[in-house]
Structure formats: structure tokens, C-alpha cells
Amino acid sequence: MRLEDARVSIVGLGLIGGSLALGLRERCSRLVGIDSSRAARLWAAERAGLDEVTADLADGLSGCDLALLAVPVNSILKILERLGHDLPSPRFVLDVGSTKRRIVESMNRLPQGIHAVAGHPLGGKETSGPSGAEAALFRGRLFALVPTERTSPEAMDLSQQVVAALGAESWITDAVDHDRRVACTGQLPFVLAVSLMAVGARRAGTDNGLWDAAASGFLGTSRLAASGVPMMRDILLTNREQVLEAVRDAKDWLGDFADRLANQDVVWIETQLSEQRNLRRSLVAPPATIERAHENHDLWPGA
Amino acid sequence: MRLEDARVSIVGLGLIGGSLALGLRERCSRLVGIDSSRAARLWAAERAGLDEVTADLADGLSGCDLALLAVPVNSILKILERLGHDLPSPRFVLDVGSTKRRIVESMNRLPQGIHAVAGHPLGGKETSGPSGAEAALFRGRLFALVPTERTSPEAMDLSQQVVAALGAESWITDAVDHDRRVACTGQLPFVLAVSLMAVGARRAGTDNGLWDAAASGFLGTSRLAASGVPMMRDILLTNREQVLEAVRDAKDWLGDFADRLANQDVVWIETQLSEQRNLRRSLVAPPATIERAHENHDLWPGA
Numbered sequence: 057m058r059l060e061d062a063r064v065s066i067v068g069l070g071l072i073g074g075s076l077a078l079g080l081r082e083r084c085s086r087l088v089g090i091d092s093s094r095a096a097r098l099w100a101a102e103r104a105g106l107d108e109v110t111a112d113l114a115d116g117l118s119g120c121d122l123a124l125l126a127v128p129v130n131s132i133l134k135i136l137e138r139l140g141h142d143l144p145s146p147r148f149v150l151d152v153g154s155t156k157r158r159i160v161e162s163m164n165r166l167p168q169g170i171h172a173v174a175g176h177p178l179g180g181k182e183t184s185g186p187s188g189a190e191a192a193l194f195r196g197r198l199f200a201l202v203p204t205e206r207t208s209p210e211a212m213d214l215s216q217q218v219v220a221a222l223g224a225e226s227w228i229t230d231a232v233d234h235d236r237r238v239a240c241t242g243q244l245p246f247v248l249a250v251s252l253m254a255v256g257a258r259r260a261g262t263d264n265g266l267w268d269a270a271a272s273g274f275l276g277t278s279r280l281a282a283s284g285v286p287m288m289r290d291i292l293l294t295n296r297e298q299v300l301e302a303v304r305d306a307k308d309w310l311g312d313f314a315d316r317l318a319n320q321d322v323v324w325i326e327t328q329l330s331e332q333r334n335l336r337r338s339l340v341a342p343p344a345t346i347e348r349a350h351e352n353h354d355l356w357p358g359a
Numbered sequence: 360m361r362l363e364d365a366r367v368s369i370v371g372l373g374l375i376g377g378s379l380a381l382g383l384r385e386r387c388s389r390l391v392g393i394d395s396s397r398a399a400r401l402w403a404a405e406r407a408g409l410d411e412v413t414a415d416l417a418d419g420l421s422g423c424d425l426a427l428l429a430v431p432v433n434s435i436l437k438i439l440e441r442l443g444h445d446l447p448s449p450r451f452v453l454d455v456g457s458t459k460r461r462i463v464e465s466m467n468r469l470p471q472g473i474h475a476v477a478g479h480p481l482g483g484k485e486t487s488g489p490s491g492a493e494a495a496l497f498r499g500r501l502f503a504l505v506p507t508e509r510t511s512p513e514a515m516d517l518s519q520q521v522v523a524a525l526g527a528e529s530w531i532t533d534a535v536d537h538d539r540r541v542a543c544t545g546q547l548p549f550v551l552a553v554s555l556m557a558v559g560a561r562r563a564g565t566d567n568g569l570w571d572a573a574a575s576g577f578l579g580t581s582r583l584a585a586s587g588v589p590m591m592r593d594i595l596l597t598n599r600e601q602v603l604e605a606v607r608d609a610k611d612w613l614g615d616f617a618d619r620l621a622n623q624d625v626v627w628i629e630t631q632l633s634e635q636r637n638l639r640r641s642l643v644a645p646p647a648t649i650e651r652a653h654e655n656h657d658l659w660p661g662a
Contacts, residue, residue: 178572178574179574179575179576180574180575180576181575182576197574198571198572198574227571233566236566237566237568237569237572238572240558240559240562240569240572241559241569241570241572241573241574241576241577242572242574242576242577244555244558245555245576245577245579245580245581246576246580247613247616248551248554248555248580248613249580249635249639250616250631250632250635251551251609251612251613251616252547252548252551252609253635253638253639254612254631254634254635255543255547255605255608255609255612256543256544256638257634257635257638258608259543263536263539263540265540266540266543266544267544267642268501268530269481269501269540269541269543269544269545270544270642271481271482271483271500271501271544271545272482272483272484273482273483273485273544273545273548273549273583274544274545274548275642275643276548276579276580276582276583277548277549277551277552277579277580277582277583278548278639278642279579279580279639280576280579280580281635281636281638281639282636282639282640283636284636285629285632285633285636288632289625289628289629289632292620292628293620293623293625293628296620296621296623299620300617300620300621302558303613303616303617303620304617305558305561306554306555306558306613307610307613307614307617309554309557309558310550310551310554310606310609310610310613311610313550313553313554313606314603314606314607314610317595317596317599317602317603317606318599318603320596320599322592322596325592325595325596326588326592328553328557329553329588329591329592330588331557331560332553332556332557332560332584333584333585333586333587333588335556335559335560335584336552336556336581336582336584336585337585339570339573339578339581340578
């Protein structure tokens, strides 16, 4: 099926669902938005140019070819259980939840005739709600597509058309690899950001001016702590084992670091700082030559 | 003394010293740059429009009214020991190192007649070297000024003129408060960023594609790990006790978090996530009403 001929219903018009709505309008034959929040429906009606906006899940899904599920992971799981029972049976289903194992297991139990792919557009923003939605939110990004026992070739093809329409790049993978990887690249950064805020909050209790000293470095590192709570709670709980492993790795590294700093182990500290600096810089465009040249400018000669 | 009448020498033309040079040109009567790195001197000669650029510390400091020390903290300490001995005695000295206790102790031992203030412009960038320098790097930021036993009223006044010329705001404080505060707002974010890279690096060893999944959230949280190593090493070592306390607080919080997640303590997790989200959002402009309204959009009603 061609995306441009498909009637698409988006369940959930938050940051992600709202961005899907903006990115897919005029790319499919009919676009319906479904959200229980009046503010989100208002936004969608005024700003997203959808063909229809409703609070009723059954109404919004009826007659659609493709259901895009863009609510927190536990809500996706609950909706999947109801498809083909007290909710309609869309021919195609694609979700955009950030953890995939539990969703794949649930999709495997869908009634025959519902063709489902588990998806996840990597990246996002630390805001929640549709006011931060952008048509280009997924542009240039990886979009994980995980086949399930209900994934037909046609379902995968349609999902890839959605990915392409959003300007993203398909990454076909399995749930275990996906969940292990995002525990490190997606959930650990969030947990570290929250830990930074928690440490700051405790100190701010006895130091009124603490936040005055929070400059760009602090704000950038803690940015993800502003993420939506229901979304992140569901992600952490549905990827518990992998998140635990990543968080414990970070905790152990911080313990090592504290021991080395307490013992003034300058060689270990310099080695770690250099390795991670080089690695971090390699993840973006390489710095100009003059910066590299300056890199070794350390102690003042003779000083 | 008025800044516009002062002959100013900047020791170190890295990111911070280069930005001081750009911010102060045409604000003082003569501006000299000193750096042991040829690349940095080349940058200064071509881009910063200084009156003189030299690799020779004694030459560059001779005849100046105000010496601005913008090298890593341990290099500042070594230069302070030499002022008035085998280096000239500038009438005024202001440093811009990120930790203040050791520098204040060293300034207290300066020869009488050298009027010194310990300073620290909060914030910066994760690059090193002058190619990232900006005249506006300090604009709108706090600039800590710590009085020492060598701080005359005239020295404090001249330092405040420097701060004003850079568009920053003076924050007069003492070394203990300053160092405790920046351990939490400056050094802990750096250490957490490095820990994130270290955990990722270990996993990337057995997962080739890991970095493909590193999107904006990971990149933002790990950004500070790209900071210059000599600068950060000196900061950590000269603020060891305060950094240790902050890092151990974060490690303990991560341990608590792991225990609560392992036990699926949803209430604790939701409470922490909500508190830190609210706090983090309060540190920037408040979000639009529609985001707040959407905040409580959690589980699909009935789903």
C-alpha cells in the first residue's frame, strides 16, 4: 500500500505524535488525530491541519488503514491489547515507543490480520506536549523498525514509507539489541541528568544562590531532566534490566573516579579525561587544526 | 585607575584568554597577548588585533598595569609564585581560574605592592583553544571576584571595570563558597558527562553500531566531556574535596535510583522525576500553558 493512499490515525498528540502529524500532513489520503487532552486537540485543530480530531479512540481508529501509536509505552501496551477486541482492527499498526521488547511481545499476540511493526524514532526534545512539535523533528535521524510475528512485507514497506516521509533513516533491528543500545544512549543520559538536578536540589536547600552559578554547562548536562514524566517512567520500567545495567556501570565508574581523585592519581584521571574527550569530539565534526595544535598547550614552559 | 588608561597583558590565549582579548580590545590603552603556543599566537596576531603578541612571559608582562592570568589553575599558581621575583611586578593582577581556594592562598603570599583579585567568569564552552573564542563569551554571565589579602579597593574597582567591559555581572564572594558551589554546578556536570562517555566506550567495544544511536539527548548530556584536559584536570585536583563530595552524592543517588528501579518502586521514581523536572524547567523560561496542560495527559482513559 502506498502511504499517499493510506488513511492514517495518530493516537496521542504530544511532542512526538504532534510532530508526526506535522510531518505526515499531505503525505497520506486522510489524517486523523486522537487525544484525550483538550489542549492537545485544540492545538491539533488549530495548528496541525488534520482532517479530523477526536477524543474517542474507537471513532478515531475506525476506517483507518494505519494506526500510529504515539502515547507512553504502557499506554501503547494497553491499546495493543484492545485492538480487534473492543477497538477496531486497523490493517497496519506502527508504534513509536522508546523501548521495544514488551511492545514486540504484545504485537506478537495481535489478532491475525493486523500487520504490526514496532518502531522508535531516535532523538526527541526535552519538552513535552504538542507546542514543541516540529515537522522536521525526525529529519536525518535513525528510526528503528523492529519486525514482529505480525510483520508482513507490506507492513514493513509501509512503515519504511512513513520513515522516508519524515526524512528519517530506517534502522531495522531486533528488540534486544535496540533496548540494550538505547539504555546507554537514551535512558542513561536522562538518569544522569536527573541525578545532577537531585544533587543540586539538596544543596540548594542550604545554599540560596546555588542556581545563580548554574551556567551553560550545568544547563546542557541537566537538560533531559525536563523530559515528560509519564513517557520517561514507562520507558525506564519497561527496559528495567538494561537501564539498571547502564546505571550501575555509571555508578561504578563514578566510584572509581572518586577513589582515583581521592588518591590524586593524576595519570589515571588524565588518561580518562583524554580518552573520553577524544571520543566525544569524534562524535561530531572534527575541530579545526588550531584547536588540535592548542591541545597540547599545557603548563607554561618554565612556569 | 581607569581601565581605558590601563596597559593590560593577557597570559594564555586559549578559549578564555582569547575571549578576554576580543572582549577588551579598544577598552584599554594597550593590550598584549602572551602564549607559548605558536598556533595561539598566530591566531592572536591575525584575529584579535592585539598591540603585541609574544611567547616570552617576562617581556609580555613588563610595563603592564594589569596582568590577566588565563592559563590552567596549576599554571596560574606557578606564575603567581614568580611575580615580583624572576617575573615583573604588575601593579594589578586578576586571574580567571575556575577554582579559587588555592589561588587566593597563593595571592596572599604575593609581594606587597602587587594588588591581586581572584576571579572566575562562570560558564564557557566545551571547546579548547582560541578558535572558539568570542568577544561575547562572558556577556550576561556572573563573574566571581574573590578578595584576597592583596586586594586593595583600587584593585577591586579595576577588576569590576573589566567585568563590566565584558558585559558580565560581578559576584563578590569568598573562595570556600565559590568552590563549593562550582563543584556542584561546574565540575559535577563535567564528571557526569565523562562517566557517560566511559560507559558508552566500554559498550561500543562489543557493539559497533552503538554511536549510531547517540542522538541529541546523548550528545547534549555528554557535551562537556569534550572540554580541554589540562584545564579540567587542574580544576578537579585543586578542588578535590568539594568535587569528591559532589561526585559521591551523585553516586549515592544513582545507587538509590537503581535499588528503587530494581524493586519497581513506581511512586519513588515518579516523585523524583516530577520534582527534578519541575526544578529543571524552573531554571529556564516557563513553558507555555499548553505544555503544562498536557503534562497530566498520562494513561489513555480506559485504555
